[in-house]
Amino acid sequence: MFEQSQEAYAKACGLSSTENGDDLPGLLLNWGAGSLAAASHAQDPQTALKLLEEAVIRFRESISFDRGDVAPHNGLGDALVAKAEWLQRGGDVASAATALQGALGDGYGAALRIQSTNSDALVGVAEASGAQARLAASHGDSAGAAAAWAAAIDAYSRALLRPEALGDLAQRSDVRYNLACCLVGAGRLEDAAVLVKELVQSGSVDAAEVQTDAELAPILGML
Numbered sequence: 001m002f003e004q005s006q007e008a009y010a011k012a013c014g015l016s017s018t019e020n021g022d023d024l025p026g027l028l029l030n031w032g033a034g035s036l037a038a039a040s041h042a043q044d045p046q047t048a049l050k051l052l053e054e055a056v057i058r059f060r061e062s063i064s065f066d067r068g069d070v071a072p073h074n075g076l077g078d079a080l081v082a083k084a085e086w087l088q089r090g091g092d093v094a095s096a097a098t099a100l101q102g103a104l105g106d107g108y109g110a111a112l113r114i115q116s117t118n119s120d121a122l123v124g125v126a127e128a129s130g131a132q133a134r135l136a137a138s139h140g141d142s143a144g145a146a147a148a149w150a151a152a153i154d155a156y157s158r159a160l161l162r163p164e165a166l167g168d169l170a171q172r173s174d175v176r177y178n179l180a181c182c183l184v185g186a187g188r189l190e191d192a193a194v195l196v197k198e199l200v201q202s203g204s205v206d207a208a209e210v211q212t213d214a215e216l217a218p219i220l221g222m223l
Contacts, residue, residue: 025062080103
């Protein structure tokens, strides 16, 4: 079904022209989103990376029309973060780092230059920065990890200023939980512990889940 949808988008784009009033940027955006969705179901890196590269191309093509739309920039960020995950699994750390930098620059960062309060972009920056921090920490770059943790915490905190834009209670709780993980990474253990306690007490997070999360291990004795 994904293959059929991709073929349909390719045909539709080939028949479209902005001069005739066709929404070619929108078609390219949806094409990219379809490739990104297909990649999320891929079982092997070769298939996933091929689909993600297709998504990156289509999002960039949509962006090239320069309509001031945050959606293709956020899509590009999502595709590059997913690409980085696959590359890191395969041991290509340098390419993973490059993909994350692209997600922050051409993706979420560009979206925030269009709309500074866009919640999807802020959460995207936080997630990409968190991935950068974990990558840096795993390779002994403590300074790089500290800077990335700080960027992630800042972005999550800014996103939480408008909790209603983050979705339902479960989605808002996920953002707070991820913020807590970043606070632990940055060494702000007391702040992280307070946040996790609030989540557990409100029933938003299962206490058993907290006990098994390796990233929260440093604060378990504080809960």
